Amino acid sequence: MGQKSAVVIYSGGMDSFTVLNRAIADGLTVHALSFHYGQRHSKELDYAANVCEKLGISHKVVDIRAINTLLAGSALTSDIDVPDAEYAEGNMKATVVPNRNMILLSLAIGYAVSIDADEVYYGAHSGDHDIYPDCRPVFVEAMNQVSQLANYKPIPVVSPYLYQSKIDILRDGLSLGLDYSQTWTCYNGREKACGKCSACRERLQAFAALGLTDPLPYENA
Template identity: 65%
Template sequence: MTPTTDSRSTPAVVIYSGGMDSYTVLHRARREGYAVHALSFHYGQRHARELDVARDVCRQADIPHKVVDIRAIHQLIGNSALTDSERAMPKADYAKDNLADTVVPNRNMILLSLAIGYAVNIAAPVCFYGAHGGDHVLYPDCRPAFVERMNDVAAIANFEPVRIEAPYLHKSKADILVEGLEMGLDYARTWTCYLGEERACGECGSCRERLNAFAALGMTDPLPYATP
């Protein structure tokens, strides 16, 4: 979405996980001219490799970046394969009946609430995050109704309203990839796998969706995979 005001000096918060979607959102916001402030969270996910990737990207691009440690909430939202290393990670394509175990309770509401607070603190009128159409089948906090309601709350929760932007809310992973490639982005500088091994597993839902996006464009993913 093109901002309605001159954004060249307008700050914006981007929730940046280090993954493919938020990496593209980060650069889209920069392309639109916002003064981007990247915000990452360690909430007790199984590994921190994606956060290391995020740090590296922001350091090299000279993007202000905060990594916030909120692992204390793990005791409240740890009932997920993404936060409990004792659970087996589902190995399948995204589907409601086989990947529900990867849902982290209320994650995006928690992260967006913190990001909105940060936006108010730095006088940023907008907060970006990378929900996309492929998430809708499984994750309620990536669906249009959620974004609409969060926007309603963000408009009244503080004296300064904040707008939530999810530019890929109705786009597929392949659509995101197309736009990122048009911007010249290098997706070797992202991490998508739910596991934090030396190579991406190629079997979890996140890897499969990513690989399918590259395959749809007739391309090979630049990340190395344990499973060809």
């Protein structure tokens, strides 16, 4: 029996970077899959490409920006200000892209079937549960069930950090020796991370909780 392989949904952010490297560390042959869906922080895709080139792994970037004619209303894709606030439901509903993860997972599952991969890896974690319905265990578990029914080859959806926090993800990544300067988290795609949006705040809080300094450059730092 040959080595198992996985399609990893890889945004270029901190969480998916850790998932990608966790899959590699667990002995899987990895096929990274990134999506350009019109996100204002598309800078993350450059980070993703750089990491995959350094690791020498397969990386496909799919342009699905046309779907934004259907999925308007998110601060990540439309002309709406990104909230400069804590990571809480009232602040972060503006960053929800309608049905995003169901769409991305469906495409990743189809890709996995087409290249005969065994699994799809996806970086949902417990810190997203309150805000994003498509990161909650009930959704991920349902997608896992559907994925194994939708094609002749069952494709499990694996979320290794589904019940863990951002701090847990960072801790595991550091145990793998990962360099988080190779990731982009900020919802604003400027030259440096803003340090104010909820994504930056959550990231900085994770580093602070472990007594560490984030290696990514920040504005006004």
